[in-house]
Amino acid sequence: MISEKEQLRDISSIGLKTVIAELPQAPGGLSGSICKTITQRLTTAIERQEDVSVQLEALDIVADLLARFGNVLSTYHTNILNALLPQLCSQRQAVRKRTIAACSNLVLSCNNTCYCSLIEHLYRGLSGKANNTQKRTYIQCSAAVCRQSGHRFGEHIENFVEKINEYSGEEDDELREYCLQAFESFVNRCPKEITKYIPSIVELCLQYMTYDPNYNYDDEDEDNDDRCIEIMEGEDDDEEENDEYSDDDDMSWKVRRAAAKCLEAVISSRIEFLAEFYKTLSSALIARFKEREENVKSDIFYAYIALLKQTKASVSTNIDPDSMEQETPLYLLQQQVPFIVKGVYSQMREKSIKTRQDCFQLLKELCNVLPGALAGHIGELIPGIQYSLGEKNSSSNMKIDALSFIYCLLTSHPPEVFHPYIPVLLPPVINAVGDNFYKITAEALNVLQELVKVIRPLNTPSNFDFTPFVNDIYMCTLIRLRASDIDQEVKERAISTMGQIVCNLGDYLSNELSVCLPLFLDRLRNEITRLTTVKALTKIAGSPLGIHLSIIKDAVPILGSFLRKNQRALKLSTLLLLDCLIKNYSQSLNADLLQHVIAEIPPLLDESDLHIAQWTLVILKSIAELHPRALVRKSMTKYILPEIMNLVKSPLLQGAALHSMLEFFQALVVCRIPDLGYNELLNMLVSPIANLVNNQTLHKQAYYSLAKCVAAVTVKCSDKALPVIHQFIYDIQNARSDAQHIFGLLVIGEIGRKIDLTSVGKLEQDIIQSFSAVSEEIKSAASYALGSICIGNLPYYLPFILNEIQNQPKRQYLLLHSLKEVIEKSPRTRYCYNSLF
Structure with a gap:
């Protein structure tokens, strides 16, 4: 690396970087020895400043070493720092830049003494009579150090903020750009x-x-409407806009960008x-959409x-906007x-694809935070949507983003707000369904599915x-199906969309059902599309329009076979x-057809x-109610x-599954099946209780489940x-087992x-006698x-329980548990509060 031959230096530095990158990070051993061996020679190469190219390579390698093996090199940190600090004043920008990177990696593992030395050097550099180049370097280095060690930098932040604010x-x-970038680092890494300093x-x-x-936005505002009209009419100007302001010497855009990024950091963290x-901030940011x-x-x-996003995180969901308090x-x-x-209106018709994508992203986030917020502004958004879906003005990603926004808009607003705009909103979506790019087609089908629900909502009356x-x-949709x-993805979206179309519009497609329903049957037989088809048919079968399903007799055996597949979502x-x-097509079914389903039920x-x-x-309940013969x-x-009996005895049976069991x-006892x-x-x-012998037991939950059944x-x-109550009273009085x-x-x-048992004389006394049993169960x-039983007749049994609580102190614990059961499970307890308290 210190050879006079440039080619040899380059090869050596590449080899050394590769070795460092591949060394294992375990402390000690070969890695530690290698790192310690080369560190001293690298710091010497940095200090000599004889050849800039050698110096640059050495700085790069030291930065890599500190990033991967900083702890191993702890004894060399002071020497490394002493070699690095003078390079912050180098005449070469590349040297200063690499030195900053090395310093930021050093603070990841250096001790507090070394860290404070670096901080003091940076502060002295900012406080002294440095030129602007040096100021920029010290500010950049301060920001880099803060990014890597915010928890340590916070102790020194006060001095740096004051100086950087002064230089801004x-x-x-x-220099202004670097000042703002430094503040961004401070905000992100030293929040406390x-x-x-946040207000300043x-x-x-x-x-x-x-x-x-270098720019007058007032002139742009005056010409803005004319320019938007030209864009909508297709009068594209091939010349670059604002050429007179794109001079390389104009660095003001970097200042504005740094300010925007710093504001984003402030908003995201506070x-x-x-x-x-x-x-x-809100009005100021909106005003700058014209940037x-x-x-x-x-x-x-x-x-x-x-x-x-911060607004969404700060509030709970399902808040009624009309009931919101001010402030x-x-x-x-x-x-x-x-x-x-108003701010995004003209931006949605800009030539810049990135700008339009940002507009859609912002509006989507607004819909997520405040559903229905754009209800009164749909008409203002339609031209921008049309523009982005136009073939001439858009890339594939632009169309996908526009369609994604339409979907978000449709799902976050009531259907009626879109009805006046359906004639202009629907055609570009239909065109997108026919697009050659599959991602656009898939997104368009997703939007079309929501549009079907919008043009004819089934849960609310509509005059549209x-x-x-x-x-x-x-x-x-049929073409895609x-x-x-x-x-x-397009196959699945086409199936789902056609399912929604038949669900919502099937009564106007009577002649076409003979064409599309057999297609569903074909897709049902296809392993790849069967799950999506099942979900689509569920929509159709649940439609309040009562769609005639001519394929039902062919579909049921196929559906029965799905119940044995090892695919949980499909089952x-x-x-x-x-x-x-x-439930909805019982007349089209019969006992023989349902055997295809019943045969697959036991597992x-x-x-x-x-x-x-x-x-x-x-x-099983639905079959018992509507086709009991199928169970004979x-x-x-x-x-x-x-x-079923094994399931009833399971300790896991509770909640919704137990409710379905009951x-x-x-349903089974009502349909009066022979022998059932x-x-x-x-x-x-x-029988599971009566047949218990010797030391056999059932789980506690099984007793409750069987009793509920x-x-x-x-x-x-x-x-x-x-009669059953009397039989069980006899059982508790003459029980052969616990x-x-x-x-x-x-x-x-x-x-x-469920039934008032006050007609059963002294029932409460028979139960109270069991309070004296030996068994806690x-x-x-x-x-x-x-x-x-108190829940079945509160006026009769509640006074009895309350009286027993007062007069039977030895039984109070059990009686209070009885009262707790009443309070928790009876909806009428509130009428007896006076008695309780």
């Missing part, structure tokens, strides 16, 4: 220490964000000042996007919306005449579709996936019911309730929740049962 007023654009930093940024001495930012330099304008947009960030943002729209658009929407040689979606078909009733089991029970088969008693048993009447079901549910079927056969005693109490309690079950 000098007539040197490059910089707090008191913001003021400085606002001052320099508008610093453009959420506590958010309301104040809307008062001081002439593309890169600066982009940073201004991102500063405002940061403001929107909150959301309220203040709402006041700014008209100005934001959508009929002129139905055929065009259908045909452009039919195509077999298209991208997978779950198929169960949802089957339930929808059974799904497993505790390992309760969500699948829950929806399987939902389907051996498969029901031989395969399905044993799996609904299934209620009330008595048979009761015996089946009691007994109560569920009993409530549906209310004439059986009192299990029988506990189960009897739980069943009485669960039935008592029996006592707990008795407490639960007493609270449960």
